[in-house]
Amino acid sequence: MPVPRRSLLAAGVTAAFVPAAVRAQPAWPSRPIRFVVPFSPGGGSDIVARLLADELTQRLGQPLIIENRPGQAASIGAAYTAQQPPDGYTILICTPGVQMTNPYLYPSLPYDPEHGFTPIVHIAQLPNILVVHPSLPVTNVAEFIAYARANPDKLSFSSTGSGSSSHLAAELFMNMSGTHMVHVPYRSSGQALIDLTAGRVEVTLDSFAVMMPAVRAGQLRLLGISTAQRMEDYPEIPAIAETLPGYEGTTLLYMVGPAGLPAPIVQTFNAAFNEVLRLPRIRQRFREMGMAASGGTPEELAKIIDDGRVKWRRVIEIAGVKVD
Template sequence: MLCNIRKVVSAGSLVLLAAFSTAAGAAWPDKPVTIIVPWAPGGSTDILARVISEHLGKSLGQPFVVENRAGASGNVGSSLVARAKPDGYTLLVGSMSTHTMNQALYSKMPFDGVKDFTPIAKLALVTNTMVINPSVPANNVAEFIAYAKTRPGEIAYASAGPGSTNHLSAALFEKATGITMLHVPYRGGAPAVLDTVGDRTQLLFTAGTQSLPFVKDNKLKLLGVTEADRAPTLPDVPTVDETVPGYELTVWYGAFGPAGLPADIVDRLNTEINKALKDPEVVSKMESMAVQVVESTPEQFSQDLARDAEKYDKLVRDLGIRIE
């Protein structure tokens, strides 16, 4: 009798221990994990997500599968993660646009970029370039401003669509310099680049991944970068701020989970992601695309997210950009 009681108690303890271990996240991951990229395949965000997923799959023993769910400037894919169960099996590689700009740009949003997500790690900074068609007789930012001021409304700038970082960069530039230009929105970054190369538009603010190959072939002229500091990969290229004090727009990528993601899973992911970003091959691969990997804690990323959400919300509203 006593032996049977002991067996029952022991079995019950094992059940409780197993339940506790599962609740604490010790068993995670015990099945494949989905990483949502809210843009089409082939871009720097997608490439970065796939590099990280490969590392996580090896280090954590389960497949990390990248799934591209593009649409509505990143809102479609991001909303899937915002609504997902916070169990660590649905993650997101998003950007500053999806989490700090879209809230102010769109009159109807399917999520809150800060409240509906758990920041895991800031992943990288994207070198955002200011390029012009060689037909424009300017070799630096100051010369371009002087040229544009004599031709109000005549210079056309391209963007990947209303509310894109290309659009915001140019609108901010107009406001900071007092010049007036014509906005030509496209459905994506590729046609915006090609039409600037073809001189159908004359100016484009875009990621170096898209512009630098054309700069190398002398089909575009590189005037500056939009970050606060010069890019480590382009040390001889000035920032726009060096000519237009106070001008700054930094584009970053980050890893997120749904709101309420357990802290132990967040910490584990953050540790493994930071390990992947230190790999010399990863660093070299991303630098070749003008992307600078960074290291952060969840707490640091959370603070950056909140600060930038407030900053860009005000900026977008001040510029009067709105997407219905």
């Protein structure tokens, strides 16, 4: 049945009054995406971000441009991201400091760690390993705990600074094992490694990737890994939790966007990241860096963040950790 000419005219008039922005919404993404790294170029987070950005560019059809915004324990990059519009054109790679530990280490932050971000996906686990100088008369975690209990405050442990992953992993270990050692903070794992291999510091719970070469060279003795279970790629390394049930002192990398990021954009990001994280070449590169690829849903990441916030707040408060 023909449509009356007056109806067609009315429809045309109505369309004319629809805002142009609504009638011409471009498909997302239609321009480059800023991939914020809150650390300096060349570090682990930066390397991972660049590795993922290359793959995501192919899948999203727009380049992901790395923006390094380091400083103030990742707070500068985090605050910048939280202040951007939730349009899918700015995302942030995080370590636990952004949302799980900084709120309890610093009196104020330039962003809202609890409500300022939208979870996207868990990227990877970065395990720490418990290593000792070979001069210590211990060969496993149980022997080490017994020795440390018998020698309170006589052992020293290194970290990459007060409030760092290595520091908090050791504080958690001491709290759960009933031991106490003297904390010696360094500016980097590499600097700590020099004193560890020389025997000036006896113990650390620090980066798998940094410490393993010294273990393989016989300069340090490996006792256990900080993951909840043995790592699939290194099944010969016992988990500390096998001796200390419930222990987990592993850091992680994950992705967030500004608060209010629309669900369709979150799901598109999540699907693309998960696809990339399943690639054999990516998983192999992660293994070479001492990491384990993760993935999962935004909801699973949100729970990881919430659980981590509760866990590390308790560790910080019990140990009385103060930042330098």
